Amino acid sequence: MTARKGGEGDVFARIGAFLSEQGLSPEPSHYSFAYSIVTEPDGVIAQAVRRLTDGGFRLQRGDIESLGGKVSLGASAAAEAVQTRQPDISHADALEENAARLVAETQAQVADFTTMMQAMQNETRGFGRDLAESAAAIAAPQVGHAVGLEAIARITGTMLARVRDAEARLASATREAEALRAKLDEANDTARRDALTGLPNRRAFEESFVTRPEHDGPYCLAVADIDRFKRINDIHGHPVGDRVLCAVGRLLVEECAGQLVVRHGGEEFAILLRGMTLAQAADHLDSVRAMMAAKRFRIRESDQPLGSVTMSIGVTAVQFGEDSATAFDRADRLLYTAKAEGRDRVCAA
Known part of the structure; x- marks a missing residue:
């Protein structure tokens, strides 16, 4: 067995980093899998993981399970997202169906609130009317005084019971409204996020561009495209192409931290850079381009080299x-x- 490196704190830190890189939550089964890799870096499992993740790829569920690990349901959304390629039209249909359902739920919630408020208003008017009649009885001769007090007590008791019932119904409706609001927030985020890469999508880009504080500039806009991406799909298949898209997206996000990086469509990414002059933006993006070109990707199923993946970028102020x-x-x-000038370069103007 290989000796463990570093202290306990270092082991915890490396396990956390591994789980974060692979999009895995810190559940016991995931932690155990990561622990075996971190504490035995020269072991068979660790070596297999290095081969599978070479080129910036994340482990898929099948990879982890084939190595003896276990993936908890819903705990590895990022890894699961790249497992299969779903047609854009299916994702759009699902979003539309979900939006229609949420709209219907919202309309029903509003109708319920309206009905509840009308019932409470009617009850309040009835209470006021009965109370006024009882007050008039109190002002009558002594015999009416006792009757009036008795009526007020009865009416008040009935109204208090109705108020408690209304409060319970209102509390229940409020909880339902909060749950619906959370669903709407989730749907709103989903509608603005690319299903494959997890990056913001074109809609999110348009909204962010319109609402950007112009006085916080300068701003630059870059459009990056993976060179000869169709050839990658044609030769190696769409699943490999999807992994390349995810790897490129991660690199752009990591190296353009704090800036808006979106998948604009297909193999094209858009980057809205704030606080950079055009010259600064071009220099920064050129370093990102060079970093991508220097990476060497491999096909995880066959361990066959994929070679370099390059980007062409246009950037403007x-x-x-x-x-x-x-x-x-x-x-x-x-x-x-x-x-046109040969790809794998940045053009700025």
Whole structure:
């Protein structure tokens, strides 16, 4: 058995880093799997994991289970997301169906609140009317005084019971409304997130561009495209292409931390950079491009080298008051210039 390296705290830190990299929650089964890898880095399992993740890929459920590990349901959304490629139309249909269901639930919730409020208003009016009649009885001769007090006590007791019932119904409706609000927030996030890579999508980009604080600029907009991506799909298949898309997306997010990185469509990514001049943005993106070109990917099923994956990037400065379509069109034309000049480069203007 290989000797363990580092102290206990170091082991915990490396296990946490592994779980985070692979999109796994810190559940006992996941922790046990990570522990065997971290504490025996030269073991058979650890070596297999290194081969499978070479090139920046995450482990899939099948990989973990084939190595003796166990994946808890729902605990590895990122790993599961790249396991199969779902057609965009299916994802769009699912979002539309979910949105329609949530709209119907919201309408029903509003109707329930309206009915409840109307019932409470009617009861309050009836209580006020009965109370006024009883008060009038109190002002009558002495015989009416006792009758009036008795009526007030009866009416007040009935109203208090109704108030308690209304409070219980209102509390229940409030809990349902909070649950529905959480569902709406989740649906809103899902509608603005790419199903494959987990990155924000085109809709999120458009909204962020429109609502950006212009005075917090300068802003630059970049459009990055994976070179010869169709060839990767044609030769190695869509599952490999999907993994490449996810790896490129992760690299862009990591190296453009704090900036908005979206999957704009297909193999194209858009990056909205804040606080950089055009020259600074071009230099930064060129270093990211070089980093991607230096990576060496492998096909996990066969261990066959995939070779280098390169990007072409067009980047432009966003002008004050400019709309997203104008800025994007300019960056997109610069991207095609980069492609025409030989790919694997950054064009800025």
